[in-house]
Amino acid sequence: MSSPPLALRWLAASRPGFLVVTLVATLVGIGSALACGVAPRWPEALATVVLALLTHAAVNLHNDWGDALIGSDAVNTDRIGPFTGGSRVVQDGVFTPGQLKTAVQMLAIVVVGGGLVLAARAGPGLLLVGLAGLLLGWAYSQPRLALMSRGWGEPAVAAGWWLVVVGADFVQRHAFGEIAMIAGVSPALLIAAVLWIAEFPDARADAAVGKCTLVVRLGPVAAAWGFLLLMLAAHGWLLFWWWRLWLPGTAVQALLSLAPGLAAAVLLLRHARDPARLRPAIVLTLVCAIAHGLLLAGAFLQVLMLR
């Protein structure tokens, strides 16, 4: 059987399904600025979305490179594809680790170049955001720093996607926006929840190669309760700031994502020790994170339309 075209192979390696969370995070950031009355800058908004997606793709390829080096994906026989255990492009012989590294470097050049152009227009604050985000994405999988192996991977993921919301808002506003800083927290925590639940099927392989994620460190039962806590914290955060009138009245609709989130938590608590049965819970967590971001972005859009 002939293999798919090169472009499609690279697209598959970037794990396109997960890129949706980045698209949604940029929409939350752009929305928060526009809802505050900032006049839209559409070319910059488009550049924000494209650069953020390229950054996420680079981080995913870099992670496949890092996982290939430490061997976690190679020994992983429990993965629930396509959600856990990496893209497997190295293990399936599609690309070598060297090719992944070159692709990451090329994407990094494009992202830094594009980011500098955006920063020249929006202000130097974007350099801070961009640098912090790129460092987090790199340090997560870089074998010497390996945040993912030290129990720092989950906070790094939350921080990375919080920066996406704050950065997308900054590009529109040309300043740091408090609303984006507040609104970015719940989507960021829910994206960390996606990583958290995906660590359950991978835990055996991760532990075998010393990739001590929080799920490996806590063990399945405590980690399942931790997941529930994360769900409640994300939605509780939104409720708190909505109650304090910092978020628009329409933002309360984003609490609807608690339904799939709680369903995922119940399934996880039931099957924490039997991760092969977690596919529905992983899908529900993804639905929760994406729905939450879309409902929040939609809430900002409604404010704009009511003006």
Ligand SMILES: CC(C)=CCC/C(C)=C/CC/C(C)=C/CC/C(C)=C/CC/C(C)=C/CC/C(C)=C/CC/C(C)=C/CC/C(C)=C/COP(=O)(O)OP(=O)(O)O
């Ligand atoms: C030199 C200099 C100052 C440069 C700065 C240039 C600059 C301004 C760049 C910014 C460019 C951009 C994107 C501008 C647009 C405005 C935005 C959106 C700014 C945000 C800035 C930014 C770069 C944010 C990056 C955020 C991200 C996505 C960070 C990554 C976080 C992170 C640790 C992710 C890990 C995810 C992975 C791969 C998880 C899988 O892990 P694993 O457990 O191994 O699972 P599996 O086994 O399944 O593989």
